[in-house]
Amino acid sequence: MATLYRCKTPTDLLCACGKVARRLRRAGIEFDEVRVPYLKRDRPEVEELTGQRWVPVFVHGEEVISDSKRICEYIDHLQSRRMETA
Ligand SMILES: N[C@@H](CCC(=O)N[C@@H](CS)C(=O)NCC(=O)O)C(=O)O
Secondary structure, eight states: OEEEEEOSOSOSSSSHHHHHHHHHHHTTOOOEEEEOOSSGGGOHHHHHHHSSOOSOEEEETTEEEESHHHHHHHHHHHHHHHHHHO
16 A cells, blocks of 8 residues: 655665655554666656656555655654544
């Protein structure tokens, strides 16, 4: 149900993709990872999803969110909704 499109950087400590992966794990949100090629020109599937070729991109049900800051805000929103319904 949730997929993170991220770059091939092997650690979660160095880039915007890793930041989002860490944030998702901390929030306890399960997700699949799709590692996209280093070069933007080799990322047509990202462009199909979002109209641009940067990652991270987070797909959650019908929602498609790009940019790590916006994704983290979305995760905050999911967590606060979860706390309201608990
Ligand atoms: N401001 C963006 C930056 C994202 C970013 O730097 N993405 C890198 C991978 S971690 C990328 O797609 N780089 C492609 C390139 O530099 O050509 C964010 O925070 O999401």
